[in-house]
Amino acid sequence: TLATADRAAVAGPAAPPRRTTRRLAPGRSLPGHVVLGPLVLLGIWTAGSAVGLIDPRILPAPWTIAATTAELIARGSLQADLLVSLGRAAAGLGIGLVAGVVLAVVSGLSRVGEVAIDGPVQLKRAIPSLALIPLLILWFGIGEPMKIITIALGVLVPIYLHTHNGLRGIDSRYVELAETLRLSRPEFVRRVVLPGALPGFLLGLRFAVTGSWLSLVVVEQVNATSGIGYMMTLARNYGQIDVIFVGLAVYAVFGLASDIAVRSLSRKVLSWRRTLAD
Numbered sequence: 001t002l003a004t005a006d007r008a009a010v011a012g013p014a015a016p017p018r019r020t021t022r023r024l025a026p027g028r029s030l031p032g033h034v035v036l037g038p039l040v041l042l043g044i045w046t047a048g049s050a051v052g053l054i055d056p057r058i059l060p061a062p063w064t065i066a067a068t069t070a071e072l073i074a075r076g077s078l079q080a081d082l083l084v085s086l087g088r089a090a091a092g093l094g095i096g097l098v099a100g101v102v103l104a105v106v107s108g109l110s111r112v113g114e115v116a117i118d119g120p121v122q123l124k125r126a127i128p129s130l131a132l133i134p135l136l137i138l139w140f141g142i143g144e145p146m147k148i149i150t151i152a153l154g155v156l157v158p159i160y161l162h163t164h165n166g167l168r169g170i171d172s173r174y175v176e177l178a179e180t181l182r183l184s185r186p187e188f189v190r191r192v193v194l195p196g197a198l199p200g201f202l203l204g205l206r207f208a209v210t211g212s213w214l215s216l217v218v219v220e221q222v223n224a225t226s227g228i229g230y231m232m233t234l235a236r237n238y239g240q241i242d243v244i245f246v247g248l249a250v251y252a253v254f255g256l257a258s259d260i261a262v263r264s265l266s267r268k269v270l271s272w273r274r275t276l277a278d
Helices: 002-011 033-050 062-075 077-109 111-126 129-140 144-168 172-180 185-219 228-237 241-269
Strands: none
Touching: 033 062, 033 241, 062 077, 062 241, 077 111, 077 144, 077 185, 077 228, 077 241, 111 144, 129 144, 129 185, 144 185, 172 185, 185 228, 185 241, 228 241
């Protein structure tokens, strides 16, 4: 109305909207924050070893472990065992990823599939993969198949759970839009289902990568003849605590590096999403 227009004119131009501040948000993550904690622990470890507060018979000094690592590399044994371990982890991770995604898609897109698949996977979730090792040994022996299957089982569950949850969380409006556009089933899966489930899949991938390394640590100490775990078992028999810590350091470094790689991939692929870390 005119009266409203007159009051607006007297009041003057509207003030620009104030920029809201996120008082409750934790803020952006610091660059390199993932490795900051381990570096602090390394500094404390180094200082404690230097002043004699840490008994080297219990925890060798960092420079002792570094010298042992250099010696193992010079002999070529560390590289050989590392390649075997990486091969096992990669094989188990690949099988678990494919199986988890396929089961999640079938279960997420079909009521019949959900009834047939979700229950058994939830049962497997309640049973730790490592508890199945005695049974897997009876079925597959103590060779490589048993080790790779154990790793794959540790990967399958987190991939399935998070991918399935991502599928079920897709906005129904996208489904209605796909029906309006008369997308075929393959097009619907490719354009709606897979992009919608991607955030859940990437979250599950972080847990899966960690699970693959945890399973690898155990299976490589079960009648293995090669690998980092086998190297640590021999070191235990001969009382070589420095070699055991070399193996632990290798597991830790590669586990942390793989987690950082998955997180970087997630930030790149899901750059369109805004989170509290942005």
